[in-house]
Each structure stands twice: as C-alpha cells, then as structure tokens.
Amino acid sequence: MxxxxxxxxxxxxxxxxxxxxxxxxxxxxxxxxxxxxxxxxxxxxxxxxxxxxxxxxxxxxxxxxxxxxxxxxxxxxxxxxxxxxxxxxxxxxxxxxxxxxxxxxxxxxxxxxxxxxxxxxxxxxxxxxxxxxxxxxxxxxxxxxxxxxxxxxxxxxxxxxxxxxxxxxxxxxxxxxxxxxxxxxxxxxxxxxxxxxxxxxxxxxxxxxxxxxxxxxxxxxxxxxxxxxxxxxxxxxxxxxxYLAKGEKSKLSVVEKMAVLRRQLRESVERIDERRGILHIRRHLAATPLFKGIPNFREIRIAMLQAGDLITLSAILDKVEEMLLTTSK
Missing domain, CATH: 3.20.20.70 (Aldolase class I)
Known part of the structure; x- marks a missing residue:
C-alpha cells in the first residue's frame, strides 16, 4: 500500500x-x-x-x-x-x-x-x-x-x-x-x-x-x-x-512493560517539567491494561494517580511491579 x-x-x-x-x-x-x-x-x-x-x-x-x-x-x-x-x-x-x-x-x-x-x-x-x-x-x-x-x-x-x-x-x-x-x-x-x-x-x-x-x-x-x-x-x-505476520502473539514480560511505562514517565518529565509531565502521563497510567486484575488495587491506584512528584510516583510503580510479579507466579 x-x-x-x-x-x-x-x-x-x-x-x-x-x-x-x-x-x-x-x-x-x-x-x-x-x-x-x-x-x-x-x-x-x-x-x-x-x-x-x-x-x-x-x-x-x-x-x-x-x-x-x-x-x-x-x-x-x-x-x-x-x-x-x-x-x-x-x-x-x-x-x-x-x-x-x-x-x-x-x-x-x-x-x-x-x-x-x-x-x-x-x-x-x-x-x-x-x-x-x-x-x-x-x-x-x-x-x-x-x-x-x-x-x-x-x-x-x-x-x-x-x-x-x-x-x-x-x-x-x-x-x-x-x-x-x-x-x-x-x-x-x-x-x-x-x-x-x-x-x-x-x-x-x-x-x-x-x-x-x-x-x-x-x-x-x-x-x-x-x-x-x-x-x-x-x-x-x-x-x-x-500476529499479522506470523499468526503468533508477541509477549512482553511484566518487567519489560513496566520499563516502558517508566520510560514514558521519565521522558514526559524531561520534555515538560516534573509537575506537568506527571499530569500528562496519568492518562497512560490510568488506561494501561497491565494493571487490570491486580487484587485490592484500588487504594494504590488512587495514590498512583494523585502522586505529585517523581520520587513518590516511582516508588509506587516499584510496588506495583512487585505486585504484578507476585500475581504472575
């Protein structure tokens, strides 16, 4: 085409x-x-x-x-x-x-x-x-x-x-x-x-x-x-x-997907500034299918979407990754 x-x-x-x-x-x-x-x-x-x-x-x-x-x-x-x-x-x-x-x-x-x-x-x-x-x-x-x-x-x-x-x-x-x-x-x-x-x-x-x-x-x-x-x-x-090329589904690991979200966060902050960069990335964190199905996730999700600085948000993402890895075992 x-x-x-x-x-x-x-x-x-x-x-x-x-x-x-x-x-x-x-x-x-x-x-x-x-x-x-x-x-x-x-x-x-x-x-x-x-x-x-x-x-x-x-x-x-x-x-x-x-x-x-x-x-x-x-x-x-x-x-x-x-x-x-x-x-x-x-x-x-x-x-x-x-x-x-x-x-x-x-x-x-x-x-x-x-x-x-x-x-x-x-x-x-x-x-x-x-x-x-x-x-x-x-x-x-x-x-x-x-x-x-x-x-x-x-x-x-x-x-x-x-x-x-x-x-x-x-x-x-x-x-x-x-x-x-x-x-x-x-x-x-x-x-x-x-x-x-x-x-x-x-x-x-x-x-x-x-x-x-x-x-x-x-x-x-x-x-x-x-x-x-x-x-x-x-x-x-x-x-x-x-899938279109081979009829097979590609599978990224939890660690690889979390690295992508962290990269989005980092580049958003670098491109704009810390406060607005975090605000910009919240849409992606709220929409990602990666977090679906995590048990008892509501409070952590709220904290994640309310975090106002990079240190706090990064620590929450570390905790979410631990939860994902535990859930997937």
Missing part, C-alpha cells in the same frame, strides 16, 4: 492522532514497537497562523519517527491553506486534515467533525489545501454527523475527487462520540466501491491482534489505525504486527 511515494507494504498499522497523547516521545515509542506511520496531535490552523508557541512545537518531528503525518484542523479556507504551508515547511511525509474530532470545543465551532454539517465547505477546504502543498494530503473523518446522516460512501468519492491521497474513516458518527461500537460495515462499503482508487484506512475499536486481523480480512481496508488502545500500551503495535 502506498500513500504518495511512501510505501508501507502489507497490512500497515498506524498510530491515530490523539490530542495530549501523540506527542513526539509517544510517537517514537510506538514507532519502535512497529507502528508503520504515526500522526501528531491535532494542530489548530488558527493557532498556527497566530504563531502560538505551544501549537508551533507540535510541528517538531524527528527522522526516527518517519513516516510521520502532521494533522491540522480548522473551519475556514484561508487559515487552513496558510497552516498547510507552514506545516509543509516542517517536512512531514504526509499532511492530514482532521474532519473527525467530535469534541465540543472543536466540532461545536464547525471544525473537525463539525464539517460533516457543511460538506461544501469541507470540500472547498480540502481542494484548497491539496493545491497549496507539494506533499500528499489525506483526510480523517467519520461516518457522518449522526445516524440519519451517514454520508461517508458518497463523501469518500467527493473527497477523492478533491485530490486527496488516502482517506481514514472512524466507524462512528459525531453524535456517538466514542460510545457504542464502531460500525465498520460502511467502511467496508467505501473500500468495495469500484470508484474508489485511493487507500482506505479503517479506525475504531482496534483493540487486539485478533480484531486487527478481522478488520483487514473482513473489510478489505488498506491499513488500520490504533488509537485509544495504545494509551498506556504502546507495545500493542508489536503484538498486532507479529
């Missing part, structure tokens, strides 16, 4: 873009575990045009994480075009347009999935961005705004006609947010549409190697994205890639 000149081979697995999750450290970690392409956090076109420092820093990428896509969002043509040109100067492999974010502060203002309520504007923005840069432009979107307006089959053709190089589809509507189960039937319908010539990337509820294989084999997608299942579990890419 190719996007532009980037060759991915068979059964590519991508790290989905996620705000406050897919920072440079996490992207590189997922890449090391086998992610075929990684995406930046969402980049606001308006903030980028205004040169907001925090937004500009999201454009920082390193060679080791390539191929990498920068994802932008916005609701007006001119800022999106200017933002696209600024992003192109950072030399990503791909520029992605976010027409899928469902959160109120984005979609409620007409950007992200909010564009599903204004398809003509969505297409106008897409055409303008494609024309403004010399790198492949892709789009990520949802099935539609709500159940009664699931327009993705027709919309996919329209977006392809705008010149995009690939289309990623999350199998939910905006109204669903992240609730219920992702519906891949329409993703499969888009892929089977004989008019579609660009790669179709499926997204939504890919949480295990077995599900990843089922998505490829049943719906025929060219690639899949893993999003929330990677939070606190970047090794999921190793598990999926080895």
């Amino acid at each position: 190719k996007i532009g000149s980037v060759e991915f081979g068979e059964y590519p697995v991508f790290l989905a873009p996620m705000e406050d999750v897919t920072d440079s450290s996490f992207r590189l970690m997922c890449k090391e575990f086998g992610a075929d392409m990684v995406y930046t956090e969402f980049v606001s076109s308006d903030a980028l045009v205004r040169s907001v420092d925090k937004t500009r820093r999201k454009l920082e990428i390193c060679e080791a994480e390539r191929p990498v896509a920068i994802q932008i969002y916005g609701r007006e043509v001119e800022p999106m075009v200017e933002a696209a040109r600024i992003c192109a100067e950072a030399h990503p492999d791909i520029l992605d347009i976010n027409f899928g974010c469902p959160v109120k502060k984005v979609a409620g203002k007409g950007a992200g999935a909010g564009m599903l309520r204004d398809i003509p504007k969505m297409l106008e923005i897409t055409r303008a961005v494609v024309k403004s840069v010399n790198i492949p432009v892709t789009v990520k979107t949802r099935l539609g705004w709500d159940y009664d307006s699931r327009v993705i089959v027709e919309l996919a053709e329209q977006l392809q006609d705008c010149g995009i190089a690939a289309l990623a589809i999350h199998g939910r509507t905006r109204s669903q947010m992240y609730t219920g189960e992702a519906d891949w039937t329409l993703i499969g319908k888009v892929k089977k549409n004989p008019r579609m010539k660009i790669p179709i990337i499926g997204n939504g509820d890919v949480t295990s190697p077995e599900i990843a294989w089922e998505r490829f084999s049943r719906y025929g997608v060219d690639a899949i994205m893993v999003g929330r299942a990677s939070i606190g579990c970047p090794w999921i890419f190793k598990e999926i890639k080895e």
Whole structure:
C-alpha cells in the first residue's frame, strides 16, 4: 500500500492522532514497537497562523519517527491553506486534515467533525489545501454527523475527487462520540466501491491482534489505525504486527512493560517539567491494561494517580511491579 511515494507494504498499522497523547516521545515509542506511520496531535490552523508557541512545537518531528503525518484542523479556507504551508515547511511525509474530532470545543465551532454539517465547505477546504502543498494530503473523518446522516460512501468519492491521497474513516458518527461500537460495515462499503482508487484506512475499536486481523480480512481496508488502545500500551503495535505476520502473539514480560511505562514517565518529565509531565502521563497510567486484575488495587491506584512528584510516583510503580510479579507466579 502506498500513500504518495511512501510505501508501507502489507497490512500497515498506524498510530491515530490523539490530542495530549501523540506527542513526539509517544510517537517514537510506538514507532519502535512497529507502528508503520504515526500522526501528531491535532494542530489548530488558527493557532498556527497566530504563531502560538505551544501549537508551533507540535510541528517538531524527528527522522526516527518517519513516516510521520502532521494533522491540522480548522473551519475556514484561508487559515487552513496558510497552516498547510507552514506545516509543509516542517517536512512531514504526509499532511492530514482532521474532519473527525467530535469534541465540543472543536466540532461545536464547525471544525473537525463539525464539517460533516457543511460538506461544501469541507470540500472547498480540502481542494484548497491539496493545491497549496507539494506533499500528499489525506483526510480523517467519520461516518457522518449522526445516524440519519451517514454520508461517508458518497463523501469518500467527493473527497477523492478533491485530490486527496488516502482517506481514514472512524466507524462512528459525531453524535456517538466514542460510545457504542464502531460500525465498520460502511467502511467496508467505501473500500468495495469500484470508484474508489485511493487507500482506505479503517479506525475504531482496534483493540487486539485478533480484531486487527478481522478488520483487514473482513473489510478489505488498506491499513488500520490504533488509537485509544495504545494509551498506556504502546507495545500493542508489536503484538498486532507479529500476529499479522506470523499468526503468533508477541509477549512482553511484566518487567519489560513496566520499563516502558517508566520510560514514558521519565521522558514526559524531561520534555515538560516534573509537575506537568506527571499530569500528562496519568492518562497512560490510568488506561494501561497491565494493571487490570491486580487484587485490592484500588487504594494504590488512587495514590498512583494523585502522586505529585517523581520520587513518590516511582516508588509506587516499584510496588506495583512487585505486585504484578507476585500475581504472575
């Protein structure tokens, strides 16, 4: 499978873009575990045009994480075009347009999935961005705004006609947010549409190697994205890639997985500072499947998620590792 000149081979697995999750450290970690392409956090076109420092820093990428896509969002043509040109100067492999974010502060203002309520504007923005840069432009979107307006089959053709190089589809509507189960039937319908010539990337509820294989084999997608299942579990890419290649599950030890979480903590603190770095990593510690099933874990979990300094949190993680090793015997 190719996007532009980037060759991915068979059964590519991508790290989905996620705000406050897919920072440079996490992207590189997922890449090391086998992610075929990684995406930046969402980049606001308006903030980028205004040169907001925090937004500009999201454009920082390193060679080791390539191929990498920068994802932008916005609701007006001119800022999106200017933002696209600024992003192109950072030399990503791909520029992605976010027409899928469902959160109120984005979609409620007409950007992200909010564009599903204004398809003509969505297409106008897409055409303008494609024309403004010399790198492949892709789009990520949802099935539609709500159940009664699931327009993705027709919309996919329209977006392809705008010149995009690939289309990623999350199998939910905006109204669903992240609730219920992702519906891949329409993703499969888009892929089977004989008019579609660009790669179709499926997204939504890919949480295990077995599900990843089922998505490829049943719906025929060219690639899949893993999003929330990677939070606190970047090794999921190793598990999926080895299962797709060999039909076998990769197994990291408790010690190896704990080392990954400690590395995330350390790099988060180094990248930001101690207080904010710990706040940033709490999402990963809360979500990791590694801690599931530990008996009488509630009080330690609360302490872990309330720890405010590195020494305290590191000591708690040492205790958790001891508990895991004892439980696994």
